[in-house]
Amino acid sequence: MELAIWLSVVLAILGFGMGVMVWAYRRPLGNSALFPAPVTDLSTPISDDARAQFEAGCTAFAQGRYPAAIDQFTAVMVAEPDCAEAFHNGGLAYANMGTDGQAVQALLKASDLYDRQSTKAGLDLVKQQLEQIAGRRGLSPRAT
Numbered sequence: 001m002e003l004a005i006w007l008s009v010v011l012a013i014l015g016f017g018m019g020v021m022v023w024a025y026r027r028p029l030g031n032s033a034l035f036p037a038p039v040t041d042l043s044t045p046i047s048d049d050a051r052a053q054f055e056a057g058c059t060a061f062a063q064g065r066y067p068a069a070i071d072q073f074t075a076v077m078v079a080e081p082d083c084a085e086a087f088h089n090g091g092l093a094y095a096n097m098g099t100d101g102q103a104v105q106a107l108l109k110a111s112d113l114y115d116r117q118s119t120k121a122g123l124d125l126v127k128q129q130l131e132q133i134a135g136r137r138g139l140s141p142r143a144t
Contacts, residue, residue: 033096034132037062038069038089043119046080053079057089066093084113084122091126095133103133 038061046054057072070093076086091106107126114122 033064034136035092035096035129038092039085039122039125042083042085043114043117043122044082044084046076046083050076050079050083054083054086054089057086061089061093064096066097069093082113082117084110084117084119087113088122088126092129095129100133100136104130107133 038058040058042051042054053072053075057069057076060066060069060072070090073086073090073093076083077090080086087106088110091103091110094100094106095103107130111123111126114120114126
């Protein structure tokens with residue numbers, strides 16, 4: 001009997017926690033989006049299909065539909081794994097949703113790709129945006 005009560009309580013807590021996490025993931029941060037616009041200029045050529053997905057992701061991002069934008073950018077990442085801007089925009093969308101851990105991972109991948117492509121402007125922009133994320137969280141840039 002006590003085991004059944006204990007299991008019920010634990011499952012209720014887990015269910016509530018998962019529900020809150022899903023709700024938080026699916027909703028953007030409202031008017032507090034840190035990055036209002038995606039990066040639209042590509043540093044390397046990509047296929048026509050990937051370009052269409054990239055543009056759809058940029059449109060969804062501009063409309064504040066960050067989960068849809070992430071889906072589109074992820075499809076570009078799979079099709080064109082050297083497309084720094086897909087990782088960059090995915091990171092910005094994650095940051096706007098408040099999932100900073102995933103945002104930082106994507107932005108670091110973008111900076112690695114920009115570095116390999118010798119795209120200094122992309123590197124500088126990612127660095128600035130990582131500092132903005134750190135500032136929002138009250139961290140020093142070195143702590144990210």
